[in-house]
Amino acid sequence: MLKQSLHQKLLQKLSPQQIQLMKMIQLPTQAFEERLKQEIEENPALDTGKEENDNFDDPYSNDSEYDDSGNEKIETDDINIDEYLSDDEYPSYKTQANNYSSDDDDKQVPYAAGTSFHQSLKNQLNTFRMDENERAIAEFLVGSIDDSGYIRREIIDLVDDLAFTQNIFTDEEKVLEILTKVVQKLDPIGVGALNLKDCLIIQLKAKSEKECRTLAIKILEDSFDHFVKKHYKKLLEKFNLTEEKLKEVVSEISKLNPKPGSSYDGNNKIAEQIVPDFTIRIIEGNLELTLNARNAPELKVSREYNNMLKGYQDSKDKTKAQKDAVMFIKQKLDAAKWFIDAIKQRQQTLLITMNSIMHYQQEYFLTGDERKLRPMILKDIADEINMDVSTVSRVANSKYVSTPYGTKLIKEFFSESMKNDQGEDVSTREIKKILETVILEEDKKKPLTDEKLSKLLKEKGYPIARRTVAKYREQLDIPVARLRKEI
CATH class of the missing domain: 1.10.10.60 (Homeodomain-like)
Structure with missing residues (x-):
C-alpha cells in the first residue's frame, strides 16, 4: 500500500564555487598557472594587473569628482552599479606578493629537441647496404623495439607478423640474420637484444678484446643464472678463478647498460621541472616560510569594464541593448570577484597548512636529520588548524617545498607512528x-x-x-x- 509522508532531512551540500575552490587548492604551482591562464582567457573582466598605472586617471579614486553617495540607484533588474564601482571594493580586487619579480614571468616548460629514439634507429639503417626486402624486415624489427631497447617477442612470432601485416614472406633464419648483422649493430649498442643476457653480451663483444671481457662473455654464456643470483662460490669453482679475477669480471659487467634504449637522450619528451610551492629558510635560528610568488598573482577587474559601467551610469537614456550589456558585465564581474577571492582563500589555506606542518616538524627543518621527523598524520594537522582532513590532503598532494636540504615532496613529512x-x-x-x-x-x-x-x-x-x-x-x-x- 502506497503512502505519502513528509520528512525533514539535514543535508550538507557544497556549492559549485566551493567545489572549484577545493580543486584549486589541490593544484600544484604549474597546474595552478594553467588554471589562472584559462580563467583570464575566458573572463575578459579579469586583468593581470601588470600594466603601468601611474598615468591612469581612475575616475573612481578619492580625488575624482565622481561620488558614490550622490548617485541615484539604477533600477535595471535590481543591479546596483555602485556595488561594482565603489572605491571600498577596489583594493580587494588585488592580491599582492612582495616577493614577485619579473624573473617569474618565464613560465613555459621547456621541450627537449631532437630526433625520437625509433627515428634515430631508422635513420641509421641508411648506413647499411640492403635490398628492398631486407630493409623492410630491418625497419619492422626496429619498430618492434621497446623503449628499453629490447625486442621482447619470439622470432617465429615476428616471422608471422611480417607475413600478415607487411605481406613479407620470410623465415626465422633470415630474420635472425638481419637482427644480428644489422639491427644489433645500431647505436646505442645493445638495442635489439631479445633478453638481458644477449644485451650484455652484445655490449661486451662491441668493445675491444681484453682478457676480463672474454672471460665475462664466457661466464654470461655458460653461467648466466649463477651470475645474476650472485652465486660467486660456484663461479669461482666452475671457472677456476681467483677472487681478484672475478671482481674484475663483475666490475666490467657492472659498467654495461641493461636498458640501452633508456640511455638515448634525443627523445622528444618534456623536460621535467619541479617548481616548489613553498620555501623554508633558516634566518638567525628561526624558520621562515614563504609562498612561491607564482601562486600569488596580482589580479584586478579590467579598467575597460569599469569604464563601461561608468558610461552606463552617466547615460540618461538606457536602451535595451545597454541593459543587456550591463547584465553580461555583472555576470563577468561576479565571476571575476569570486575568482580573485578564491585565489586569496587558496593562498591563505596553503600558508596556514604549511606553516602548521613546518612548526610540527620544526626539529627536522632546523637540522635536516630525518631521524628528527615526528610521527604525523593528516588528522594531526587538520585538528591543529581546524580544517577538514580532506583539505590538508589537497594541500599536501603533489606539492613541493624548497628547504635548506633540498626540494622535498610535502607528503614525505607524513608518517605513521610505532x-x-x-x-x-x-x-x-x-x-x-x-x-x-x-x-x-x-x-x-x-x-x-x-x-x-x-x-x-x-x-x-x-x-x-x-x-x-x-x-x-x-x-x-x-x-x-x-x-x-x-x-
Whole structure:
C-alpha cells in the first residue's frame, strides 16, 4: 500500500564555487598557472594587473569628482552599479606578493629537441647496404623495439607478423640474420637484444678484446643464472678463478647498460621541472616560510569594464541593448570577484597548512636529520588548524617545498607512528632511515638477512617483526641479502 509522508532531512551540500575552490587548492604551482591562464582567457573582466598605472586617471579614486553617495540607484533588474564601482571594493580586487619579480614571468616548460629514439634507429639503417626486402624486415624489427631497447617477442612470432601485416614472406633464419648483422649493430649498442643476457653480451663483444671481457662473455654464456643470483662460490669453482679475477669480471659487467634504449637522450619528451610551492629558510635560528610568488598573482577587474559601467551610469537614456550589456558585465564581474577571492582563500589555506606542518616538524627543518621527523598524520594537522582532513590532503598532494636540504615532496613529512621499547611514539620514517643506515654499513661479503636486521633493530630499541623489516626494505627499494652480496 502506497503512502505519502513528509520528512525533514539535514543535508550538507557544497556549492559549485566551493567545489572549484577545493580543486584549486589541490593544484600544484604549474597546474595552478594553467588554471589562472584559462580563467583570464575566458573572463575578459579579469586583468593581470601588470600594466603601468601611474598615468591612469581612475575616475573612481578619492580625488575624482565622481561620488558614490550622490548617485541615484539604477533600477535595471535590481543591479546596483555602485556595488561594482565603489572605491571600498577596489583594493580587494588585488592580491599582492612582495616577493614577485619579473624573473617569474618565464613560465613555459621547456621541450627537449631532437630526433625520437625509433627515428634515430631508422635513420641509421641508411648506413647499411640492403635490398628492398631486407630493409623492410630491418625497419619492422626496429619498430618492434621497446623503449628499453629490447625486442621482447619470439622470432617465429615476428616471422608471422611480417607475413600478415607487411605481406613479407620470410623465415626465422633470415630474420635472425638481419637482427644480428644489422639491427644489433645500431647505436646505442645493445638495442635489439631479445633478453638481458644477449644485451650484455652484445655490449661486451662491441668493445675491444681484453682478457676480463672474454672471460665475462664466457661466464654470461655458460653461467648466466649463477651470475645474476650472485652465486660467486660456484663461479669461482666452475671457472677456476681467483677472487681478484672475478671482481674484475663483475666490475666490467657492472659498467654495461641493461636498458640501452633508456640511455638515448634525443627523445622528444618534456623536460621535467619541479617548481616548489613553498620555501623554508633558516634566518638567525628561526624558520621562515614563504609562498612561491607564482601562486600569488596580482589580479584586478579590467579598467575597460569599469569604464563601461561608468558610461552606463552617466547615460540618461538606457536602451535595451545597454541593459543587456550591463547584465553580461555583472555576470563577468561576479565571476571575476569570486575568482580573485578564491585565489586569496587558496593562498591563505596553503600558508596556514604549511606553516602548521613546518612548526610540527620544526626539529627536522632546523637540522635536516630525518631521524628528527615526528610521527604525523593528516588528522594531526587538520585538528591543529581546524580544517577538514580532506583539505590538508589537497594541500599536501603533489606539492613541493624548497628547504635548506633540498626540494622535498610535502607528503614525505607524513608518517605513521610505532612505539619503541620505552613506549615512546617514533616515526616509521625514523625506523626506515636507521634500517637504511644499518644495511649501508653491513659487511657486503655477508649481508644481513631480514631476520638479522630485525634483531639488530630490536637491540637499538625498535621492536619490529621480520616481515615489517621486509616491507620497509622493499619500500626503500633495497634488494634481499643474497642480491646485496659482493665479493
